[in-house]
Amino acid sequence: MEERALLLLGILMVHSQHGYQINEFIEMNLRRVTDMKKPTAYATLDRLADEGYVEVHTEKAGKRPTRKIYSITPQGQRYFFELLRTNLAKADKMNFGSDIGMMFVDHLPYDEALTLLDKRRQELSLEIELHESAPEHGFGLGVDFAMEHHLVHLKADFEWLSSVIERLRNQLENSQLN
Amino acid sequence: MEERALLLLGILMVHSQHGYQINEFIEMNLRRVTDMKKPTAYATLDRLADEGYVEVHTEKAGKRPTRKIYSITPQGQRYFFELLRTNLAKADKMNFGSDIGMMFVDHLPYDEALTLLDKRRQELSLEIELHESAPEHGFGLGVDFAMEHHLVHLKADFEWLSSVIERLRNQLENSQLN
DNA sequence: TTTTCCATGTAACTCGTTACATGATTTC
DNA sequence: GAAATCATGTAACGAGTTACATGGAAAA
Numbered sequence: 162m163e164e165r166a167l168l169l170l171g172i173l174m175v176h177s178q179h180g181y182q183i184n185e186f187i188e189m190n191l192r193r194v195t196d197m198k199k200p201t202a203y204a205t206l207d208r209l210a211d212e213g214y215v216e217v218h219t220e221k222a223g224k225r226p227t228r229k230i231y232s233i234t235p236q237g238q239r240y241f242f243e244l245l246r247t248n249l250a251k252a253d254k255m256n257f258g259s260d261i262g263m264m265f266v267d268h269l270p271y272d273e274a275l276t277l278l279d280k281r282r283q284e285l286s287l288e289i290e291l292h293e294s295a296p297e298h299g300f301g302l303g304v305d306f307a308m309e310h311h312l313v314h315l316k317a318d319f320e321w322l323s324s325v326i327e328r329l330r331n332q333l334e335n336s337q338l339n
Numbered sequence: 340m341e342e343r344a345l346l347l348l349g350i351l352m353v354h355s356q357h358g359y360q361i362n363e364f365i366e367m368n369l370r371r372v373t374d375m376k377k378p379t380a381y382a383t384l385d386r387l388a389d390e391g392y393v394e395v396h397t398e399k400a401g402k403r404p405t406r407k408i409y410s411i412t413p414q415g416q417r418y419f420f421e422l423l424r425t426n427l428a429k430a431d432k433m434n435f436g437s438d439i440g441m442m443f444v445d446h447l448p449y450d451e452a453l454t455l456l457d458k459r460r461q462e463l464s465l466e467i468e469l470h471e472s473a474p475e476h477g478f479g480l481g482v483d484f485a486m487e488h489h490l491v492h493l494k495a496d497f498e499w500l501s502s503v504i505e506r507l508r509n510q511l512e513n514s515q516l517n
Numbered sequence: 518t519t520t521t522c523c524a525t526g527t528a529a530c531t532c533g534t535t536a537c538a539t540g541a542t543t544t545c
Numbered sequence: 546g547a548a549a550t551c552a553t554g555t556a557a558c559g560a561g562t563t564a565c566a567t568g569g570a571a572a573a
Contacts, residue, residue: 167439174443241443244440245446250458253437255492258426263481263488264478264485268349280428302445310437313499317494317495318430
């Protein structure tokens with residue numbers, strides 16, 4: 162929740178923009194970092210406006226639909242820094258939905274489990290490729306760090322999954338010796 | 340949503356239990372893997388009962404409050420395997436709240452950013468220690484894999500964070516040469 | 518005797534998503 | 546003439562959390 166606010170305020174720290182522009186920017190550049198959807202962005206911007214953290218002024222440019230341009234206020238900047246500090250100092254609480262399935266792998270025969278996990282590994286490696294082949298968009302150090310962070314976890318996941326698959330294969334071979 | 344169901348059905352695959360027991364088990368053993376809360380468990384169990392995946396029969400043991408004992412039905416077992424297969428084959432979509440702050444590190448002076456990130460790293464290393472010093476509870480291969488998975492990501496995060504801190508320190512030193 | 522344990526829940530709320538609505542305008 | 550783009554939203558729903566309620570029994 163505060164993360165959505167932090168993201169929007171951070172974007173507005175660079176320069177004032179209207180909602181459509183912000184959403185487009187997120188869609189094109191930050192999809193790996195956030196999954197915030199358009200209606201959430203619009204709603205959050207309105208909320209931030211109500212709370213005095215952003216200012217709105219409408220603009221009618223040419224024949225295009227009326228835009229609402231959001232600018233960050235001084236209070237908004239203070240709030241941004243507050244959110245930023247707590248965010249940077251706090252570790253993510255990680256929990257992975259796939260761990261729940263993993264706990265029960267032993268309920269499936271090894272070969273079926275291996276097939277499923279291999280599919281998952283392929284999906285993962287595809288995502289890693291996509292990530293690595295993505296163009297460098299030179300928005301400063303921080304954005305690079307964030308992207309790198311994401312990639313680090315994808316790779317760690319891949320390595321771990323591979324080792325799980327290997328160990329299950331060994332189990333399969335051992336069980337076939339009987 | 341289906342993960343909560345998978346978890347509960349998986350627990351009931353071992354043996355029939357009442358809600359309190361299930362919640363206690365989660366609380367004591369699976370807190371690293373799931374964050375499901377009590378009311379969610381009770382509600383999900385009721386839902387699974389409505390859908391015919393589990394059967395309920397009440398039991399009055401001694402002077403203790405009446406228990407509702409949940410048993411998995413044949414349909415429930417089929418549903419369990421269905422959920423298990425899709426869960427195992429699907430990679431987690433990872434997104435980390437801390438990446439949003441990270442994107443904007445450059446808005447803070449290096450030394451302040453370093454202080455905040457160091458705090459976060461300490462928090463992380465504490466969590467890793469806790470994880471490693473936790474006793475082995477011999478519930479089969481799968482549970483061990485899941486725990487290992489969690490630890491792998493904690494460590495990857497720690498390593499990455501350390502490298503970020505190091506690079507920021509270099510930046511700080513370089514900027515002080517002026 | 519007060520607190521903790523057992524055992525179950527409910528009600529209100531929060532955060533977010535999905536699907537849809539609007540209407541003009543430019544591109545195919 | 547149809548489809549995509551620009552620009553904004555709303556309404557309904559979903560999943561889960563928090564805080565609270567209940568009430569007897571055992572432990573401190």
